[in-house]
Amino acid sequence: MNTSNKIQARVSVIGLGNMGYKLAELLLQKGYEVTVWNRSAHKAGALVAEGAVLAETVAEAIAASPVTVICVYDYNATKAILRHDDVAAAVHGKTLIELTTGSPEQADEAESWARRNKATYLDGAIQAAPEQMGRKDTPIFISGNEEVFRKHGDLLQVFGGGVSYLGSHAGAASAMDLATLSYLYGSIIGFFHGARIVESEGMDVGVYGKLTADITPTFGEFLEHEGKVIRSGNFEISQSPLRISVEAVERILKQAKGSGINTELPELASGLLQKAKAAGYENEELAALIKVMRKSA
Numbered sequence: 001m002n003t004s005n006k007i008q009a010r011v012s013v014i015g016l017g018n019m020g021y022k023l024a025e026l027l028l029q030k031g032y033e034v035t036v037w038n039r040s041a042h043k044a045g046a047l048v049a050e051g052a053v054l055a056e057t058v059a060e061a062i063a064a065s066p067v068t069v070i071c072v073y074d075y076n077a078t079k080a081i082l083r084h085d086d087v088a089a090a091v092h093g094k095t096l097i098e099l100t101t102g103s104p105e106q107a108d109e110a111e112s113w114a115r116r117n118k119a120t121y122l123d124g125a126i127q128a129a130p131e132q133m134g135r136k137d138t139p140i141f142i143s144g145n146e147e148v149f150r151k152h153g154d155l156l157q158v159f160g161g162g163v164s165y166l167g168s169h170a171g172a173a174s175a176m177d178l179a180t181l182s183y184l185y186g187s188i189i190g191f192f193h194g195a196r197i198v199e200s201e202g203m204d205v206g207v208y209g210k211l212t213a214d215i216t217p218t219f220g221e222f223l224e225h226e227g228k229v230i231r232s233g234n235f236e237i238s239q240s241p242l243r244i245s246v247e248a249v250e251r252i253l254k255q256a257k258g259s260g261i262n263t264e265l266p267e268l269a270s271g272l273l274q275k276a277k278a279a280g281y282e283n284e285e286l287a288a289l290i291k292v293m294r295k296s297a
């Protein structure tokens, strides 16, 4: 951080929900001069006690710093906050860093609005919970103008050491967020199906949760490999033949039917893997499943 330059060390934070509050707190802890604004002003109380300045209006918050970080519920909230004449005037010459979660289209639209009002813009997608922010590996996706990204690299590092810059297309961070969330929700639903298996077998779901956490890093490494296989287009078996997964999923489906638990997840997985088998991908790497998924349902 360039603390010799006071202007560079000033940051405004709009939105003091669970995430925005944490971002403001981390900035204060790192010695930034922080101005905050929140629809419900009372949430700023403890931050003000720690040295933050509470702005009375959004325009005042933006005017106070060269950079404003926005982290509110969704882009509709951002619109409700920013789309006022006094705010549009206040953003001239400023940088907006939007860390609210949204779609690629919403990010592109927000960047266009910023550009029309002569502000520079970065869009981000936080991949962690508030308590996990500020760690050396906290993952955050950022996209937008590269020069602007480089200029504010130190600031972004305050929020997490695992910042990944995904290119100049503003919507890229949100697009990648949709992809990682897809992975997450597939896993989450899989986790709950697994919990039903454990329950139906009269075992301890707490132990299952711990074991799932234990296997996750190894599993992540495997997925990284499968990503590289898809990129290469070479589906020769390198780690895991697709046929193993066909058999595994049929076992999961059989157990679900036999024990009377919900079968929706294994039916979905079985449907996709059986299509891959029928297409002749059984003796290819598991990643060949992507060839089935490239076709619309």
Ligand SMILES: NC(=O)c1ccc[n+]([C@@H]2O[C@H](COP(=O)([O-])OP(=O)(O)OC[C@H]3O[C@@H](n4cnc5c(N)ncnc54)[C@H](OP(=O)(O)O)[C@@H]3O)[C@@H](O)[C@H]2O)c1
Residues within 6 Å of the ligand: 015, 016, 017, 018, 019, 020, 021, 038, 039, 040, 043, 071, 072, 073, 074, 076, 077, 078, 080, 081, 099, 100, 101, 102, 126, 127, 128, 129, 130
């Ligand atoms: N929490 C997480 O684990 C997590 C993880 C990754 C990403 N994120 C993303 O971070 C963003 C913020 O999440 P959060 O957990 O801080 O949410 P939150 O605790 O529900 O806070 C929502 C914030 O948005 C403000 N807000 C909502 N509607 C508004 C409106 N119409 N006008 C003005 N302000 C409005 C709220 O103001 P009031 O205080 O006045 O209600 C509050 O500051 C979301 O986009 C979320 O997806 C969160």
